């Protein structure tokens with residue numbers, strides 16, 4: 199009698215452990231395959247720019263890390279491919295006031311930058327925006 203009662207319980211336990219074993223590797227795989235890296239050429243000029251861009255990218259959805267190399271102005275972003283896209287990341291760079299590849303910085307964000315962080319070109323200084 200006792201044996202018969204224990205049997206379904208054991209079966210239940212066995213079921214629970216096998217489902218757990220099946221889901222664990224699946225999520226681990228998604229975490230590794232879902233990560234992508236993108237690089238953008240920015241208009242950063244100094245360490246302040248670096249900190250500003252890295253900080254604003256860190257708040258972007260899906261971003262795992264953002265590192266800017268000041269001498270080359272290249273921003274390297276590691277992100278979750280199912281959460282964001284390179285286009286969205288470029289937009290985030292624009293919104294922080296910097297160019298991203300061929301895309302020009304958001305004018306209002308650019309105008310808020312300290313003078314030392316602005317590009318030397320006059321493309322953005324058309325006085326109207328402030």
Ligand SMILES: [Cu+2]
Pocket residue numbers: 242243244245246247248314315316
């Ligand atoms: Cu700067």
